[in-house]
């Protein structure tokens with residue numbers, strides 16, 4: 001052992017209580033985990049951490065809106081849905097306060113605490129993102145309907161009326177193991193390990209306050225590796241073409257951001273996140289003729305153009321018909337049905353592959369569909385239009401469903417979810 005390694009507890013001048021926290025043993029002698037909430041929280045403090053805009057591949061944490069919504073979509077996601085076991089509003093508030101400087105640091109590409117020199121305690125940061133750069137990490141936080149139903153938290157009166165579990169849709173085969181949750185953390189980054197590291201450290205620091213309910217990793221692939229190109233999903237189609245322009249403030253205000261008086265005041269500048277884990281039956285798809293695949297979406301596979309057109313971004317013109325009077329874009333095609341509703345939403349989805357389905361031996365793969373909208377009805381109306389008639393239904397099964405109210409952006413000196421706790 002070198003000198004650094006032999007640094008001892010006595011040199012650290014810790015009192016007994018601090019030592020018990022760091023060893024993971026509570027006052028009553030109960031083991032609270034290898035590194036419990038207390039140890040990381042107390043060693044981090046709640047000081048204000050600034051965005052370091054000088055680092056490469058850095059997305060600002062502070063702003064009018066949370067990152068990870070209007071941000072250009074990254075290549076990777078690690079999405080986590082959490083259950084809250086904290087038992088008071090104050091404890092919940094402290095949790096978000098603790099997470100705030102951690103989130104800024106990780107989005108700066110920094111460790112969540114000073115590197116540990118004491119070899120007798122676990123490191124503050126789990127370490128797997130050291131040297132990986134900020135990687136355009138974004139962290140988006142939201143709260144689910146079930147959080148407000150916990151009487152011990154006393155926040156029932158703050159629940160937005162629109163924040164209710166999504167209704168059951170025809171053909172849903174939902175599994176509770178991929179559904180709902182009290183809090184969501186959406187971590188997106190250009191590096192999958194950076195995204196995972198962020199969730200891992202936030203959850204680790206919150207030991208005793210939250211537990212993991214379900215998680216899902218996902219990825220996006222961009223043709224020619226160029227972010228200017230729309231990513232292709234596992235059905236090989238460009239996915240995201242019909243999205244609103246995130247740089248167009250008017251469009252974003254109409255579609256995504258909750259406006260004053262739209263909902264409870266703490267949601268102004270926030271948005272609703274819908275997550276649907278949709279399994280895609282790739283074997284069935286791969287036995288389908290290209291023409292039928294294109295008729296399923298209403299777009300050409302390679303170019304992404306509307307059927308009968310050349311360029312991806314040409315107007316779809318749903319009412320076009322061929323020389324026999326038949327609609328060029330089939331009325332049961334996915335895009336026709338999605339587009340015929342006046343509602344719109346911002347999709348920010350990621351493909352996933354999770355080994356095999358043990359019951360059938362086929363790929364367990366699909367789409368972690370994520371959409372942001374200022375009113376959940378936008379999603380509900382579109383999903384109802386797809387309904388039983390969407391040609392895509394033959395190739396997909398909805399397995400998971402969740403909805404979260406995402407807070408507005410965080411200002412420097414403030415903390416995640418402050419508007420909720422001040423309301």
Ligand SMILES: C=CC1=C(C)c2cc3[nH]c(cc4nc(cc5[nH]c(cc1n2)c(C)c5CCC(=O)O)C(CCC(=O)O)=C4C)c(C)c3C=C
Pocket residue numbers: 233235237238239240241242243276278279280297299334335338339344345366367369379382383386396
């Ligand atoms: C209820 C909302 C939607 C679900 C669920 C959904 C699932 C789903 N979609 C694809 C692939 C594509 N979707 C495309 C367009 C599209 N999809 C929705 C909504 C849902 N999709 C909308 C609102 C739109 C845009 C319609 C428009 O206004 O143009 C496309 C076409 C290209 C594009 O615009 O992105 C593809 C491809 C999959 C694979 C899937 C579930 C597995």
Ligand SMILES: [Fe+2]
Pocket residue numbers: 334338
């Ligand atoms: Fe779609």
